[in-house]
């Protein structure tokens with residue numbers, strides 16, 4: 357088996373609505389892949405198709421070389437979906453033990469409590485946990501069977517910063533063991549921090565595919581930022597060479613530039629009233645904004 361996931365020309369319609377259109381994607385073992393996209397782009401539908409929870413209208417899906425609905429495949433797959441899995445009348449430890457019993461080679465309860473940071477809540481009823489802690493419990497349950505592939509649908513929504521950082525560390529550790537992780541997220545910082553590969557979906561189609569670095573380079577955006585004095589008007593800035601866009605927040609100005617050298621040279625030569633000049637590469641946020649605004653596609657791999 358070369359690919360953990362292999363989707364070929366997958367389409368999913370709900371009535372006349374095509375939630376996913378002609379999606380083809382292969383994923384190598386040991387990859388952390390983030391699916392990014394605006395609301396309604398088709399991310400959750402894609403994950404549900406990959407997990408065999410939905411049947412494609414057309415096209416084929418192979419997970420770990422088999423049918424996603426096959427019991428042998430499911431033994432090797434963990435999923436943390438958006439709904440909460442707390443069970444009435446069971447505490448955290450009991451809930452974890454119940455889920456462990458579904459698998460042939462589960463992780464130990466202690467290990468699961470540790471990776472979810474739930475040791476001190478082991479005796480708390482699942483339904484009494486805060487939203488962020490319930491998501492951590494969901495993570496423990498997704499990991500119960502020591503899966504080879506882990507699907508996470510917006511896993512860190514509701515987690516505070518330290519929980520999120522701990523969670524990222526565990527994901528990286530898991531990936532370093534050669535396991536594959538596929539997550540959907542709205543946090544671009546998250547996709548940038550932990551992914552080997554980012555796939556952007558818009559209107560059910562892949563519009564970009566590559567490493568975070570490749571996507572940033574492919575769009576080649578650079579920025580000049582500075583604090584502008586009163587005399588530095590937008591009209592003046594617009595006349596600079598290589599400036600594509602001007603963004604202002606109070607006195608702070610950010611120029612999106614196609615040629616940072618030419619723009620910078622002109623700022624200095626014209627003696628513009630500016631301070632604290634910096635030249636930066638664009639972040640994933642700029643890539644995402646550009647892709648969802650223009651529908652322009654980027655294939656970096």
Ligand SMILES: Nc1ncnc2c1ncn2[C@@H]1O[C@H](COP(=O)(O)OP(=O)(O)OP(=O)(O)O)[C@@H](O)[C@H]1O
Pocket residue numbers: 370373374375393394395396397398399400401402
């Ligand atoms: N069961 C369903 N019946 C009808 N339409 C659906 C169904 N599930 C999803 N859709 C539609 O398919 C499209 C894709 O939805 P999906 O939930 O996959 O998007 P998403 O990218 O996960 O969005 P979000 O970021 O808001 O979670 C949307 O237009 C949605 O309304």
